[in-house]
Amino acid sequence: MKSSVVKFGIVVFPGSNCDYDCFYVLKKILKQEVRFLWHKHSSIEDVDVIVLPGGFSYGDYLRCGAIARFSPIMKSVIEFAGKGGTVLGICNGFQILCESGLLPGALLRNKSLKFICDYVNIRVENNKTIYTSAYKQGEVLKIPIAHGDGNYFADDDTIKMLEDNGQVLFRYCEPDGRVTPNANPNGAVNNIAGIINESGSIMGMMPHPERASDAVLRHTDGRRLFESIINERLLKCLET
Amino acid sequence: MYLAKILITLRKSILDPQGKAVRHALQSLKLSGIEEVRIGKFIEIKISSKNKKEAEKIAEEACKKLLANPVMENYTFSIEELPA
Structure with missing residues (x-):
């Protein structure tokens, strides 16, 4: 890795539709090295960070993310993740991470049965991770969601583990930061919008930070998520 | 040749909003006695x-x-x- 940039690989499944949004933010706004990784390829090459973007991989057939999980590239992604590699899943990417077993739980149909495309407020629950270090603890972010299956569910023991370990990174909340049933768009347990694995390398979230990263779109709260990853990678690089 | 008929159902602890919506629709047909609907896959x-x-x-x-x-x-x- 060159000292000044991070190499991002964005996996493209048939039906991914936020791949170019991620590419644009990482390449054009944040000036990083970015390449697409086709789902049929088996190598993730020499990337530092993998992004599983949003969309409707394989038409959401069977269950969201269920079929993507078995595409050739995922074998390498799972291997990379197993070695502590940084893997970010956004929306459909989060669903794929859960289906792969890289993150616990599952994303069920929204409680309202409606596909929701809207801005939501989410609260940063833990800023001591490589994904959230550029945020303040408890900060409220305005970031869009666009999903029909974002209702995070896991059994009670898993939820307790996530909560106790600080693995819940984002929670749907009111504009003032209060976590209320009213602020929960999809019925997710404990208003969970994003989680991280135990070792802190794999993260999944339903909201779309890449859609809130360009000032032209008026909201830029998502950009610091990518900046956190870049800063942490570069810091790590300096240390070693 | 064999035929596997597979039934997939939501676990009991999981809410089924789809089933609930269908239940309401069935009840609006004035069909009596319908108490619960759960939807799965075949x-x-x-x-x-x-x-x-x-x-x-x-x-x-x-x-x-x-x-x-x-x-x-x-x-x-x-x-x-x-049958072969």
Whole structure:
């Protein structure tokens, strides 16, 4: 890795539709090295960070993310993740991470049965991770969601583990930061919008930070998520 | 040739908003006595294998690995032999 940039690989499944949004933010706004990784390829090459973007991989057939999980590239992604590699899943990417077993739980149909495309407020629950270090603890972010299956569910023991370990990174909340049933768009347990694995390398979230990263779109709260990853990678690089 | 008939249902602890919406629609038809609706999936797979036991094994693996997600779903299946 060159000292000044991070190499991002964005996996493209048939039906991914936020791949170019991620590419644009990482390449054009944040000036990083970015390449697409086709789902049929088996190598993730020499990337530092993998992004599983949003969309409707394989038409959401069977269950969201269920079929993507078995595409050739995922074998390498799972291997990379197993070695502590940084893997970010956004929306459909989060669903794929859960289906792969890289993150616990599952994303069920929204409680309202409606596909929701809207801005939501989410609260940063833990800023001591490589994904959230550029945020303040408890900060409220305005970031869009666009999903029909974002209702995070896991059994009670898993939820307790996530909560106790600080693995819940984002929670749907009111504009003032209060976590209320009213602020929960999809019925997710404990208003969970994003989680991280135990070792802190794999993260999944339903909201779309890449859609809130360009000032032209008026909201830029998502950009610091990518900046956190870049800063942490570069810091790590300096240390070693 | 064997035919696996696979039934996938949401686990009891999982809310089924789709089933609830359908229940409301059924109740609006004035059908009496409808108390609960749960919606699942039905999948048929043709399997060519040496014997029924092996077909069962294959169906079991298909359910475990892909067709059902144990976090939210249960599955059952039956295997029948198809006439040659």
